[in-house]
Amino acid sequence: NAGVTQTPKFQVLKTGQSMTLQCAQDMNHNSMYWYRQDPGMGLRLIYYSASEGTTDKGEVPNGYNVSRLNKREFSLRLESAAPSQTSVYFCATLTTLGGDKGNYGYTFGSGTRLTVV
Amino acid sequence: QKEVEQDPGPLSVPEGAIVSLNCTYSNSAFQYFMWYRQYSRKGPELLMYTYSSGNKEDGRFTAQVDKSSKYISLFIRDSQPSDSATYLCAMTVFDYGQNFVFGPGTRLSVLP
Numbered sequence: 001n002a003g004v005t006q007t008p009k010f011q012v013l014k015t016g017q018s019m020t021l022q023c024a025q026d027m028n029h030n031s032m033y034w035y036r037q038d039p040g041m042g043l044r045l046i047y048y049s050a051s052e053g054t055t056d057k058g059e060v061p062n063g064y065n066v067s068r069l070n071k072r073e074f075s076l077r078l079e080s081a082a083p084s085q086t087s088v089y090f091c092a093t094l095t096t097l098g099g100d101k102g103n104y105g106y107t108f109g110s111g112t113r114l115t116v117v
Numbered sequence: 118q119k120e121v122e123q124d125p126g127p128l129s130v131p132e133g134a135i136v137s138l139n140c141t142y143s144n145s146a147f148q149y150f151m152w153y154r155q156y157s158r159k160g161p162e163l164l165m166y167t168y169s170s171g172n173k174e175d176g177r178f179t180a181q182v183d184k185s186s187k188y189i190s191l192f193i194r195d196s197q198p199s200d201s202a203t204y205l206c207a208m209t210v211f212d213y214g215q216n217f218v219f220g221p222g223t224r225l226s227v228l229p
Binding site for chain 1: 121123125149151153158159160161162163166168205207216217219220221222
């Protein structure tokens, strides 16, 4: 059971290049998310998809696009990379945790470390 | 002012010490609180969650929420070197599908 799988793990891009970060989950979860993590800033939401066929902007969507290809896959695209997009990118799914209050939380992938030079 | 504040550390303690990690927040609508642990070069993993004020205990870990002060804490008893990680707090209004707001994380080192 792999959970949330992200590819690639590392990438170096030149300014202006494009790339797609891939995320796949095998837990049959509806909601999927893309976050970026920067020192001192915490995790910031880029885009999310509440269900197959829907996507919505998060806190920092500029410079990114997403595709919810099917229930399993949610990709993040950088059309023209900029040095400000140097970051660690995490994909996550929303899972229920049980209990009488319907608790829930994220399951994260292991991240993609992106450097834009 | 950030919506969720957290002392970035690093916090270094000797093995066996009691560790206190804290977050403050500004949005009084937050009702659901979580702690994630993140090892170096790994994704965050859920450690504890609670939707109420008061304490919740799980083994060596205790989560505490004080909504009146907008303050949450994570206590680690008998800390171990394997607890060395970054600890992230996260919170949301309690409504399934609402997005979480994360603190920047506190880096903890437990020295043998």
